[in-house]
Amino acid sequence: xxxQQLEYIIAVEQHRHFGKAAAACFVxxxxxxxxxxxxxxxxxxRVFDRSRQPVVxxxxxxxxxxxxxxxxxxxxxxxxxxxxxxxxLTGELRVGVIPTLAPYLIPLFxxxxxxxxxxxxxxxxxxxxxxxxxxxxxxxxxxxILVGPLNDPSIRENPLFYEPLLVYSSxxxxxxxxxxxxxxxxxxxxxxxxHCLRSQIMNLCELRHRWESRLSYETGSLETxxxxxxxxxxxxxxxxxxxxxxxxxxKERVFPFLAPAxxxxxxxxxxRNFLKRDLIDALGEEVRAGVPAxxxxxxxxxxxxxxx
Numbered sequence: 001x002x003x004q005q006l007e008y009i010i011a012v013e014q015h016r017h018f019g020k021a022a023a024a025c026f027v028x029x030x031x032x033x034x035x036x037x038x039x040x041x042x043x044x045x046r047v048f049d050r051s052r053q054p055v056v057x058x059x060x061x062x063x064x065x066x067x068x069x070x071x072x073x074x075x076x077x078x079x080x081x082x083x084x085x086x087x088x089l090t091g092e093l094r095v096g097v098i099p100t101l102a103p104y105l106i107p108l109f110x111x112x113x114x115x116x117x118x119x120x121x122x123x124x125x126x127x128x129x130x131x132x133x134x135x136x137x138x139x140x141x142x143x144x145i146l147v148g149p150l151n152d153p154s155i156r157e158n159p160l161f162y163e164p165l166l167v168y169s170s171x172x173x174x175x176x177x178x179x180x181x182x183x184x185x186x187x188x189x190x191x192x193x194x195h196c197l198r199s200q201i202m203n204l205c206e207l208r209h210r211w212e213s214r215l216s217y218e219t220g221s222l223e224t225x226x227x228x229x230x231x232x233x234x235x236x237x238x239x240x241x242x243x244x245x246x247x248x249x250x251k252e253r254v255f256p257f258l259a260p261a262x263x264x265x266x267x268x269x270x271x272r273n274f275l276k277r278d279l280i281d282a283l284g285e286e287v288r289a290g291v292p293a294x295x296x297x298x299x300x301x302x303x304x305x306x307x308x
Contacts, residue, residue: 003075005039006068008032009047013065014138016054073139073273080275090119093279096132096144097124100197100222101266104241105145108290117282128220129196136271143280144269145287147196156274157267160284161291162298165204165262166243167255168226169235177258180205187234189225197264201237204262229253239264240295263298 011021012032022032040047047061057065097106106124114122127135132144133155148157167178175182183205191198225236230250243254268284288296 001039001042003072005035006072008035009039009061009065010068010072012036012048012055013057014140016056018055076139076275088119089117089279089282091276091279092121092123093276093283094123094140094142095125095283096127096135096141096146098129098132098144098146098196099126099220100191100195100239101145101147101241102126103223104239104245105266105287105291108241109286112290113283113286116286120279120282128194130194132269136269139271142270142274142276143283146267146269147200147264148267148269149265150269154272156270156272158270158284159265159267160288161266161295162263163266163295164240165201165237165257165264166240167235167257168229168238168243168246168250169253169255170229170232172253173255176255178255179258180262183235183237189228189234189236191222191225192220195220197237197239200262200264204237226250241291244292265298 008021008025008027011025012018015021015024018033019029022029025032036047043064045060045064046058047064048055049058049061102124110122110124114120127141127144129146129150132141132146133150133152135141136144136155145160148159150157167173167183170187173182185205188201188205190201222236222238222242226238226242226246228234229236230253238254243251246254268280268287270280274280
């Protein structure tokens with residue numbers, strides 16, 4: 001029995017497919033299958049029921065896989081403790097960022113982080129919240145940057161900043177500060193299902209039942225919504241960092257909510273058995289340093305003009 005075999009059975013359990021597990025482990029399927037077969041022969045049990053599709057662990061296999069996770073976790077702890085003995089931060093940090101943050105937040109900190117910590121490799125990927133949480137639990141990510149609270153006891157959340165929500169409209173309003181009821185639901189353009197921002201906006205505007213928008217367009221891109229509004233179609237609600245990226249002309253169509261303005265809490269999300277504490281702390285410091293100071297404190301009011 002070796003650690004590689006334990007990694008392979010965990011990969012198959014996660015993907016429920018030998019071919020996908022092999023691809024995730026960067027080996028051929030015959031190699032992975034052979035190594036798992038050797039482990040099964042050594043243990044005298046079958047770890048997986050191959051007669052079912054997708055493949056599933058046998059009852060005995062579930063016990064083996066559970067213990068394999070414990071063993072690999074302890075090995076990773078030992079490696080992490082040894083890594084932290086080095087004077088400089090080193091290693092790889094796997095970061096998952098939700099799509100409504102990634103394009104606007106990552107450029108604010110990534111260059112400074114890489115320059116400050118030249119021996120650290122950042123591996124960043126965009127994933128919706130449910131995927132980030134799943135991958136933290138499966139140890140496919142070290143940390144997530146997302147919007148909480150998650151209310152998941154297995155995930156620790158460390159708030160970084162509070163991002164106000166702003167109205168971006170194809171037409172003007174007769175007031176400086178808006179209330180949620182000032183927005184016509186028939187004009188509202190939202191992201192597709194699965195994005196936490198969609199749920200937050202629906203709660204803000206009390207869209208608890210199906211509503212009929214004059215334009216139905218499903219997208220996972222804030223940029224698409226911005227372009228639709230700019231072309232004269234409806235209203236959407238943007239996080240402040242996305243609004244900061246608009247042109248000066250577009251910013252004239254941005255309207256803040258009446259204080260206390262709705263905000264979303266952006267946090268570092270870490271699994272309760274997390275490693276790489278020093279790398280994660282360094283990441284949090286650089287993210288917070290890159291974000292405008294006016295978003296650091298909850299309850300701060302949003303300036304009327306983003307380009308003032």
